[in-house]
């Protein structure tokens with residue numbers, strides 16, 4: 001996944017900003033397309049079809065990962081949001097349980113529920129499936145999820161966090177998903193991808209199996225042009241596209257003094273009409289109201305354009321998973337995953353998610369110990385050594401103190 005700043009710059013120039021701003025930030029100032037952008041007076045929710053699934057969704061959905069408030073989910077329902085996205089591992093199962101409570105008395109066709117199960121046995125660094133990948137534990141986890149959710153089926157079941165073509169096409173992973181569908185436990189099946197998105201998306205198209213793809217997609221990705229192209233190919237093949245990580249970590253800095261303009265970042269992704277919907281996370285009613293307002297109006301204001309232009313060049317907290325750093329690490333550390341844990345802690349303030357991720361990585365609480373003269377160069381200029389030290393120490397904290 002090579003960085004291609006010229007193409008990216010050209011793309012952003014054409015897709016984000018108006019010519020009037022060119023004086024301010026030449027790299028991303030160009031004309032705004034205002035796709036599907038009714039005036040702010042318009043009170044009709046913008047909806048799009050989720051590929052060939054037949055499901056029609058508002059362009060803004062709800063990534064529930066960090067939410068623990070039933071009232072917030074109920075407020076989202078009142079806002080007209082239909083799709084609620086969780087995962088087997090979020091909040092160690094409490095997230096699915098919370099959604100099960102909220103929806104237990106709702107007509108089953110009044111909401112769309114997506115969950116994710118991560119196949120066991122794939123390599124964290126390469127994403128390659130090992131010899132022990134099996135449908136059985138995947139399906140057992142799905143059964144646990146359905147019990148927590150108090151549902152007979154989920155509308156979308158994703159194989160979570162696939163990173164390599166070999167995983168996407170692996171017979172056991174496909175068997176797990178297709179079995180769940182045949183048994184009526186999943187209406188539609190898909191995959192989620194955090195890195196190596198173009199290759200994973202194209203493998204999903206090749207397979208003919210996956211109906212929905214949940215992909216990272218945001219204005220900070222150096223490879224956004226390739227992501228956009230692959231998304232267009234998938235949409236053309238009838239696959240529904242759901243965007244995540246649209247906020248790119250939420251903040252530009254560890255101290256959280258420089259917030260990303262999340263509304264602008266969300267609008268930017270949704271201006272790509274091949275994206276059916278996005279799943280921004282909400283932990284407050286204000287965030288929910290802000291994100292839900294994008295359902296009515298996709299037009300970027302000049303202020304939002306300037307914020308995106310300014311933020312494009314800042315390093316931020318979001319690791320784009322490009323893996324350019326990996327070959328340079330003397331200890332072959334899983335740097336992209338460590339950086340994701342860092343974002344969970346400092347961007348999302350979600351120590352549980354960071355802690356659980358760290359526990360899957362088999363690293364110590366001081367992974368760089370004994371290594372002097374770091375040879376790693378990050379494509380986003382992160383101080384990788386410092387960030388690893390900051391986040392990895394979390395793994396030495398007893399589990400009962402993590403909240």
Ligand code: SF4
Nearest residue numbers: 329330331368371374
């Ligand atoms: S200091 Fe850490 S990140 Fe840098 S090369 Fe050594 S082990 Fe890898």
Ligand code: SF4
Nearest residue numbers: 319322323325378379
């Ligand atoms: S740490 Fe930097 S170089 Fe490594 S994967 Fe993340 S963005 Fe790319």
